[in-house]
Amino acid sequence: MKNIKLTIEYDGTNYFGWQVQPEVSSVQGEIKKAIKILTNEDIDLTGAGRTDRKVHARGQVANFMTNSSIPAEKFSYAINKYLPQDISIVKSEEVDINFHSRYDAIGKEYRYLIYNTHIRSSLLRNYTYHVPYNLDFKKMDIAKDFFLGTHDFSAFMSTGSSIENTVRTIYAVSLCQKNNIICFEVQGNGFLYNMVRIMVGTLIDVGSGKIRPESIPIILESKDRKKAGHTAKPQGLYLEKVYY
Amino acid sequence: MKNIKLTIEYDGTNYFGWQVQPEVSSVQGEIKKAIKILTNEDIDLTGAGRTDRKVHARGQVANFMTNSSIPAEKFSYAINKYLPQDISIVKSEEVDINFHSRYDAIGKEYRYLIYNTHIRSSLLRNYTYHVPYNLDFKKMDIAKDFFLGTHDFSAFMSTGSSIENTVRTIYAVSLCQKNNIICFEVQGNGFLYNMVRIMVGTLIDVGSGKIRPESIPIILESKDRKKAGHTAKPQGLYLEKVYY
Numbered sequence: 001m002k003n004i005k006l007t008i009e010y011d012g013t014n015y016f017g018w019q020v021q022p023e024v025s026s027v028q029g030e031i032k033k034a035i036k037i038l039t040n041e042d043i044d045l046t047g048a049g050r051t052d053r054k055v056h057a058r059g060q061v062a063n064f065m066t067n068s069s070i071p072a073e074k075f076s077y078a079i080n081k082y083l084p085q086d087i088s089i090v091k092s093e094e095v096d097i098n099f100h101s102r103y104d105a106i107g108k109e110y111r112y113l114i115y116n117t118h119i120r121s122s123l124l125r126n127y128t129y130h131v132p133y134n135l136d137f138k139k140m141d142i143a144k145d146f147f148l149g150t151h152d153f154s155a156f157m158s159t160g161s162s163i164e165n166t167v168r169t170i171y172a173v174s175l176c177q178k179n180n181i182i183c184f185e186v187q188g189n190g191f192l193y194n195m196v197r198i199m200v201g202t203l204i205d206v207g208s209g210k211i212r213p214e215s216i217p218i219i220l221e222s223k224d225r226k227k228a229g230h231t232a233k234p235q236g237l238y239l240e241k242v243y244y
Numbered sequence: 245m246k247n248i249k250l251t252i253e254y255d256g257t258n259y260f261g262w263q264v265q266p267e268v269s270s271v272q273g274e275i276k277k278a279i280k281i282l283t284n285e286d287i288d289l290t291g292a293g294r295t296d297r298k299v300h301a302r303g304q305v306a307n308f309m310t311n312s313s314i315p316a317e318k319f320s321y322a323i324n325k326y327l328p329q330d331i332s333i334v335k336s337e338e339v340d341i342n343f344h345s346r347y348d349a350i351g352k353e354y355r356y357l358i359y360n361t362h363i364r365s366s367l368l369r370n371y372t373y374h375v376p377y378n379l380d381f382k383k384m385d386i387a388k389d390f391f392l393g394t395h396d397f398s399a400f401m402s403t404g405s406s407i408e409n410t411v412r413t414i415y416a417v418s419l420c421q422k423n424n425i426i427c428f429e430v431q432g433n434g435f436l437y438n439m440v441r442i443m444v445g446t447l448i449d450v451g452s453g454k455i456r457p458e459s460i461p462i463i464l465e466s467k468d469r470k471k472a473g474h475t476a477k478p479q480g481l482y483l484e485k486v487y488y
Contacts (some may be wrong), residue, residue: 009366010366010367011366011367011369036264053335056367062387066258076363077363080363080364085364085366085369086365086369087367087398088364088365088366089363090363091363119320119321119332119334119335120324120332121332121372122253122254122255122327122330122331122332123253123254123255123300123302125329125330126365162349187482219338237373
């Protein structure tokens with residue numbers, strides 16, 4: 001029995017997210033199907049975390065146990081043969097039998113792309129969030145730093161989540177601008193449901209003047225979802241990396 | 245009667261190219277339909293040039309005559325409302341009544357993106373040409389400069405084209421490399437059928453060692469399509485700009 005760790009890239013446009021759900025297509029489901037064809041095993045595929053419908057990944061991680069004799073590093077090529085073109089295994093490796101891609105994760109990195117110009121982009125429609133009004137980049141850049149450190153992020157979590165501990169630590173944030181694209185990057189020890197998208201929506205609301213940069217600490221303290229900004233659309237979000 | 249010039253961006257993935265053809269969807273056809281809904285006119289939409297199936301554009305140009313009272317610069321927003329999300333008019337402007345987007349073009353710029361790594365990319369599958377073997381960038385960079393200047397490009401034209409004058413002038417070429425992407429950019433006074441894709445395919449064959457950089461002048465002189473490299477796939481090609 002071997003424990004195989006996969007690093008996965010996917011275009012989330014045509015999936016109902018990572019997680020297997022009845023009657024709709026999911027990234028996890030497609031990979032399980034491909035491994036079934038390859039090894040004839042019904043494996044459990046444990047992902048580092050869920051991603052929502054239309055959200056992308058460049059470095060999702062998952063692991064599974066197998067009795068197959070395929071060398072660990074060849075699994076990526078072998079599984080890719082049976083996967084749709086919008087999912088690719090970029091790396092496969094054997095890991096310790098106790099490795100668990102969700103429990104062992106010590107941090108994650110996300111990227112978010114905003115397309116900020118009056119006219120929508122046909123080429124970037126599924127890969128960025130189109131914001132057609134002017135954004136004040138400097139204000140957004142000031143605001144982002146208030147996310148750094150350890151906070152209760154309840155105000156930045158979609159309601160309906162039943163999680164108990166809502167304290168998370170953000171290690172690094174960055175914001176850059178190139179042509180019409182604003183790129184937000186964030187690293188933290190964990191993220192609540194929709195947390196990155198609400199952080200980005202709040203930064204956009206800072207950029208448009210609805211929220212002042214200095215209000216971010218007050219919003220955090222309030223623990224009130226209604227005080228934070230809107231939830232940015234899923235198609236601008238990328239799970240970049242999972243840290244172990 | 246006004247003459248309206250449109251600058252158009254499109255994701256060519258789901259179209260059989262620019263040009264209207266019976267029973268398949270085309271970019272030209274979609275824009276004509278949108279204008280018909282908007283102005284109730286059956287306009288002639290003249291494009292600067294055709295693009296093939298799956299080829300993209302960031303700066304295609306087309307023009308049409310209209311009696312509509314919509315202000316010229318508002319046409320972009322108005323047409324976009326009736327277009328599919330994978331086509332967008334990025335600019336509309338009134339031009340001289342004699343302006344003709346094809347005859348008046350004095351040059352074009354194309355970009356081509358190669359994704360050069362062992363494993364295919366799910367996110368870039370429709371927007372780059374995946375070359376899984378190692379390419380020698382330095383050799384390709386030397387080879388590209390032989391395209392500069394005025395040459396008979398018959399060897400770089402797909403057979404079946406009935407064009408008489410096959411002499412074209414290339415003003416500028418560049419090649420850059422960032423992460424796993426190799427980007428080729430070329431400006432010229434005109435391009436033969438599949439010329440950019442055969443130039444790129446030839447550069448790739450130089451990178452893989454099949455063709456020597458110094459052979460490019462000999463291939464040009466031969467005027468023989470069979471001497472040049474393969475035709476690179478359409479999904480890596482972008483019509484960037486049309487010059488007037």
